[in-house]
Amino acid sequence: MTVRLGVIGGDGIGPEVVAEARKVLDVVxxxxxxxxxxxxxxxxxxxGDVLPDEVLAQLAGEDVLLLGAVGDPSVPSGVLERGxxxxxxxxxxxxxxLRPSRLWPGTSSPLAGVAPGDIDxxxxxEGTEGLYCGAGGSVRxxxxxxxxxxxxxxTRYGAERAVRDAFDRAMRxxxxxxxxxxxxxxxxxxxxxxxxxxxEVAAEYPDVQTEYQHVDAAAMFLVTDPxxxxxxxxxxxxxxxxTDLAAAVTGGIGLAASGNINPTRAYPSMFEPVHGSAPDIAxxxxxxxxxxILSTALLLDHLDRPADARRVEEAVGAEVAKRVPGEKLxxxxxxxxxxxxxxx
Amino acid sequence: MTVRLGVIGGDGIGPEVVAEARKVLDVVxxxxxxxxxxxxxxxxxxxGDVLPDEVLAQLAGEDVLLLGAVGDPSVPSGVLERGxxxxxxxxxxxxxxLRPSRLWPGTSSPLAGVAPGDIDxxxxxEGTEGLYCGAGGSVRxxxxxxxxxxxxxxTRYGAERAVRDAFDRAMRxxxxxxxxxxxxxxxxxxxxxxxxxxxEVAAEYPDVQTEYQHVDAAAMFLVTDPxxxxxxxxxxxxxxxxTDLAAAVTGGIGLAASGNINPTRAYPSMFEPVHGSAPDIAxxxxxxxxxxILSTALLLDHLDRPADARRVEEAVGAEVAKRVPGEKLxxxxxxxxxxxxxxx
Ligand SMILES: CC(C)[C@H](C(=O)O)[C@@H](O)C(=O)O
Ligand SMILES: CC(C)[C@H](C(=O)O)[C@@H](O)C(=O)O
Numbered sequence: 001m002t003v004r005l006g007v008i009g010g011d012g013i014g015p016e017v018v019a020e021a022r023k024v025l026d027v028v029x030x031x032x033x034x035x036x037x038x039x040x041x042x043x044x045x046x047x048g049d050v051l052p053d054e055v056l057a058q059l060a061g062e063d064v065l066l067l068g069a070v071g072d073p074s075v076p077s078g079v080l081e082r083g084x085x086x087x088x089x090x091x092x093x094x095x096x097x098l099r100p101s102r103l104w105p106g107t108s109s110p111l112a113g114v115a116p117g118d119i120d121x122x123x124x125x126e127g128t129e130g131l132y133c134g135a136g137g138s139v140r141x142x143x144x145x146x147x148x149x150x151x152x153x154x155t156r157y158g159a160e161r162a163v164r165d166a167f168d169r170a171m172r173x174x175x176x177x178x179x180x181x182x183x184x185x186x187x188x189x190x191x192x193x194x195x196x197x198x199x200e201v202a203a204e205y206p207d208v209q210t211e212y213q214h215v216d217a218a219a220m221f222l223v224t225d226p227x228x229x230x231x232x233x234x235x236x237x238x239x240x241x242x243t244d245l246a247a248a249v250t251g252g253i254g255l256a257a258s259g260n261i262n263p264t265r266a267y268p269s270m271f272e273p274v275h276g277s278a279p280d281i282a283x284x285x286x287x288x289x290x291x292x293i294l295s296t297a298l299l300l301d302h303l304d305r306p307a308d309a310r311r312v313e314e315a316v317g318a319e320v321a322k323r324v325p326g327e328k329l330x331x332x333x334x335x336x337x338x339x340x341x342x343x344x
Numbered sequence: 345m346t347v348r349l350g351v352i353g354g355d356g357i358g359p360e361v362v363a364e365a366r367k368v369l370d371v372v373x374x375x376x377x378x379x380x381x382x383x384x385x386x387x388x389x390x391x392g393d394v395l396p397d398e399v400l401a402q403l404a405g406e407d408v409l410l411l412g413a414v415g416d417p418s419v420p421s422g423v424l425e426r427g428x429x430x431x432x433x434x435x436x437x438x439x440x441x442l443r444p445s446r447l448w449p450g451t452s453s454p455l456a457g458v459a460p461g462d463i464d465x466x467x468x469x470e471g472t473e474g475l476y477c478g479a480g481g482s483v484r485x486x487x488x489x490x491x492x493x494x495x496x497x498x499t500r501y502g503a504e505r506a507v508r509d510a511f512d513r514a515m516r517x518x519x520x521x522x523x524x525x526x527x528x529x530x531x532x533x534x535x536x537x538x539x540x541x542x543x544e545v546a547a548e549y550p551d552v553q554t555e556y557q558h559v560d561a562a563a564m565f566l567v568t569d570p571x572x573x574x575x576x577x578x579x580x581x582x583x584x585x586x587t588d589l590a591a592a593v594t595g596g597i598g599l600a601a602s603g604n605i606n607p608t609r610a611y612p613s614m615f616e617p618v619h620g621s622a623p624d625i626a627x628x629x630x631x632x633x634x635x636x637i638l639s640t641a642l643l644l645d646h647l648d649r650p651a652d653a654r655r656v657e658e659a660v661g662a663e664v665a666k667r668v669p670g671e672k673l674x675x676x677x678x679x680x681x682x683x684x685x686x687x688x
Contacts (some may be wrong), residue, residue, distance in 0.1 A: 077536075080534075110568055134532075136531065141537075144500055145501075148498045149497055150496040154493070155491050156488055157489075186475070188480070188606065189420070189492040190492045190493070193482065193485075193492040216588035220596075225565060239561050241563050242563075243562075244561065248564040253651060277462055303627065
């Protein structure tokens with residue numbers, strides 16, 4: 001069965017790491033029909049548009065999407081992030097933003113006394129609501145009387161499907177634990193909605209252990225006791241912060257993969273490394289493609305090919321374990337080595 | 345000159361740690377007229393009210409306030425936090441929520457390779473705006489069609505006074521660096537207001553080095569490179585998360601002090617440990633009073649007694665450095681030892 005793959009290299013190191021991810025996909029997924037999309041800062045400067053409707057419609061016809069990174073210092077902050085990345089997440093109803101964090105063998109945590117295998121958590125970050133809706137505005141901009149608002153929109157519908165996904169995932173993991181993270185002592189409306197939804201869904205999963213934590217406490221525990229987490233479910237903004245933090249305690253953003261998933265398959269899901277476009281090292285062939293390649297493992301899971309997904313993860317893990325600390329990494333060599341290991 | 349001190353022990357371990365902080369204040373600030381306020385869960389259960397107007401008016405007549413902790417599992421989440429703690433912060437216009445994080449000699453960071461002296465940062469968390477205003481609501485609560493909102497309110501007036509305070513503080517510190525943390529690629533209205541305000545104020549402080557970071561990146565850098573920070577200025581919610589994280593990387597919340605400050609002195613400022621009421625260990629006399637005692641150092645700074653403030657910090661530092669890892673701590677003994685050292 002041919003898999004239609006939409007490829008958005010994007011900005012900075014995005015195209016470089018995506019090229020390596022594709023080498024790996026070429027090995028494990030032979031029947032791929034890939035289409036490259038020219039989106040990002042270069043297109044914006046050339047044409048003035050970010051994501052035209054006809055391109056969005058074409059992307060909607062793909063089975064899965066692979067994205068590198070979005071954002072460039074030459075474009076005002078927010079234009080590409082909101083106009084391209086968030087537009088895709090919202091248009092394709094990517095309500096599960098899936099972000100696993102694992103301390104891989106051969107990598108070291110900045111935390112003292114934490115060994116590979118100790119940390120193995122996954123964050124289900126709600127991807128279509130909260131403060132990411134763009135529901136805000138300003139008055140008297142640029143004056144001393146300026147007021148700016150940002151509104152967080154939350155629905156039972158949106159919270160419930162994310163929470164359900166978290167519980168379903170927990171049931172497939174050995175520890176079967178879900179932690180809800182919010183700030184329900186301050187954000188009483190949204191926090192109460194999430195907490196009630198969580199309690200009601202939890203009642204349907206008696207085998208799953210549950211806990212609740214405020215986001216400030218969770219940030220602390222990710223540093224002092226990351227081992228305690230199995231599945232974390234949280235809203236869009238808290239998920240953004242906690243997943244970068246979880247990446248940091250598991251050796252850094254170089255290995256952090258993510259999936260923007262629509263589990264109903266009504267729209268194509270999109271897989272991307274958590275890291276950004278890193279303009280400072282773009283074009284030098286020194287970016288670590290591991291996170292992009294690990295994102296293809298999540299893509300393979302989504303295509304119901306878990307055995308291939310695990311093979312990719314193992315190949316990445318083996319390559320990372322072989323790295324010599326301090327030795328300069330070449331993007332293409334990492335991709336070649338992992339692809340060769342998978343082909344052999 | 346007599347200092348009128350309002351004391352709110354509050355809930356859980358609050359009264360226990362505040363008692364030790366008062367022992368220390370009795371030594372360094374001889375002319376104190378203290379009034380204890382019965383506020384918190386017990387009063388709420390007894391009377392049904394949280395902070396009556398006449399008590400608020402009485403508190404307004406104090407020079408400074410010392411608060412233990414607020415929150416109890418027997419009271420619905422948010423009632424005491426919003427009705428007491430946040431009500432005081434807003435009513436007394438505590439626009440500078442000051443939270444220093446220092447790795448004290450004798451304490452150890454959960455981060456590998458970080459030594460005492462390496463981390464010395466202070467967060468200026470805006471305390472009167474953002475998502476903490478309580479501007480949210482719900483419709484169709486409890487149904488499948490429930491919608492809940494939370495609104496973040498931000499003003500030039502509010503951002504500017506916090507940013508200015510951060511730059512003034514940086515000028516009094518050796519490194520003279522201010523980092524603005526926000527999320528201006530997503531929260532474009534509020535983020536842009538903060539970024540423009542920051543740039544304009546920065547222009548008046550040519551000797552201060554500046555940087556901007558998204559909150560997700562800042563969470564990561566607090567783990568991978570906390571040494572980079574001097575003064576961080578950020579909004580209310582981001583400040584809540586980042587200060588708990590900064591406390592965690594500097595050895596935990598047991599040493600995290602804070603001041604809710606109105607620099608204009610139009611209202612009494614309020615000093616409190618960052619930790620919560622810890623109901624699990626309340627009443628046992630085992631809570632660490634160090635954070636409450638360190639909060640009195642911030643109180644002394646506010647009363648323009650920096651020499652006394654430094655003496656208190658040194659006495660706490662010396663006591664902490666003498667602790668034997670694993671040995672059980674007694675709240676009263678810690679307070680007695682620090683007070684005795686200061687009296688001696
Ligand atoms: C680039 C930005 C809009 C994005 C987000 O905030 O979601 C990024 O930080 C991420 O986590 O994927
Ligand atoms: C108790 C809660 C309302 C409070 C806050 O969120 O500000 C606390 O976490 C803090 O940081 O002082």
